[in-house]
Amino acid sequence: MNAETFMLTGSMGCIGAWALRNLIREGTRVVATDLATDPVRPGLLLSPDELAQITFVKLDVTDLNAVKGVVAEHGITHIVHLAGLQVPFCRANPSLGASVNVVGTVNIFEAARAHWGQVKGLAYASSLAVLGPADLYPERPVKDDVPLRPETLYGVYKQANEGTARIYWQDWQIPSIGLRPYIVYGVGRDQGMTSDIAKALLALAAGRPYHIRFGGPAGLQYADDVARIFIECARSGYQGAAVCNLRNDILEVGDFVARVQAGYPQAELTYAADNILPFPFDLDDSGLQGILGKVPHTPLGAAIDETVGLFRDLVAHDRINLKQLEN
Ligand SMILES: NC(=O)c1ccc[n+]([C@@H]2O[C@H](COP(=O)([O-])OP(=O)(O)OC[C@H]3O[C@@H](n4cnc5c(N)ncnc54)[C@H](O)[C@@H]3O)[C@@H](O)[C@H]2O)c1
Numbered sequence: 001m002n003a004e005t006f007m008l009t010g011s012m013g014c015i016g017a018w019a020l021r022n023l024i025r026e027g028t029r030v031v032a033t034d035l036a037t038d039p040v041r042p043g044l045l046l047s048p049d050e051l052a053q054i055t056f057v058k059l060d061v062t063d064l065n066a067v068k069g070v071v072a073e074h075g076i077t078h079i080v081h082l083a084g085l086q087v088p089f090c091r092a093n094p095s096l097g098a099s100v101n102v103v104g105t106v107n108i109f110e111a112a113r114a115h116w117g118q119v120k121g122l123a124y125a126s127s128l129a130v131l132g133p134a135d136l137y138p139e140r141p142v143k144d145d146v147p148l149r150p151e152t153l154y155g156v157y158k159q160a161n162e163g164t165a166r167i168y169w170q171d172w173q174i175p176s177i178g179l180r181p182y183i184v185y186g187v188g189r190d191q192g193m194t195s196d197i198a199k200a201l202l203a204l205a206a207g208r209p210y211h212i213r214f215g216g217p218a219g220l221q222y223a224d225d226v227a228r229i230f231i232e233c234a235r236s237g238y239q240g241a242a243v244c245n246l247r248n249d250i251l252e253v254g255d256f257v258a259r260v261q262a263g264y265p266q267a268e269l270t271y272a273a274d275n276i277l278p279f280p281f282d283l284d285d286s287g288l289q290g291i292l293g294k295v296p297h298t299p300l301g302a303a304i305d306e307t308v309g310l311f312r313d314l315v316a317h318d319r320i321n322l323k324q325l326e327n
Pocket of ligand 1: 100104185
């Protein structure tokens, strides 16, 4: 065991589950917090022995005293803040969305401020959704510091978090890195339209046809890589309030389908070529490269193979709910 103790928020989510897998496999102590208590997604990726090494704590990020309590009690040295409500949930309940996504993030910064010194690094999830439609950004690749024009409450809340981070650096020198994932795919990604990339691979593993509900160019980021990026950012020692685009694989959904079918000719995949996602896709990640040096990036073919392999194993052992394929 090294001297670090990571706290994850939202650890029962997709990226959280992959972060747990990485931290446990490298021998790092980790306190896995979430409002949810059933480790369904971590259970897809970690063995029972590995799960037993994790300290699970039920934590609502909207409860400031509870957040501070976990950081103090467990001697947290690094925080990866992933808890949040996604686009449809923020739309359905804007007040709760603001409470979890905005106030929850303020609470993480407050806890980090109260224990800075013991806490040495903080990375948090922003989102590509802070940007406006692609045509607002004619200059490509799109840099980290372009004007933000989010078109959803979710994006507005994430923008607020980036502002919170900036002021915590300005006023109290609490450094942080905010990351803006686009389409994260891999085992554990099971909610929202952009999870169709992951679900297409699950359908392949289960021998079922699948229709991806969008087309056009997209930025694909393998969940394992994204988790490692969060962990490395928390450890980077960066001084300032950075917000970073992620890039990795930029390709047409049609090309993704062709790549999958080249390796797995039995894959029955279609996609909605006319439903183009509104976001800019040609994203500049030189800011992230400047911080990390080398950005974790599993080649697309290897990530597809690993995902299909993991899904096949889960399907064979009846350990994954295939109802998610019904959309
Ligand atoms: N997956 C993507 O493609 C993507 C893209 C851009 C940004 N992000 C951001 O990255 C982060 C992680 O994404 P994910 O896909 O793993 O999300 P997810 O939806 O799978 O997981 C989020 C977790 O937050 C937890 N949570 C909700 N309310 C909470 C509360 N009040 N207190 C504590 N925990 C609470 C949920 O129980 C869930 O386990 C999120 O903040 C998300 O907005 C994800």
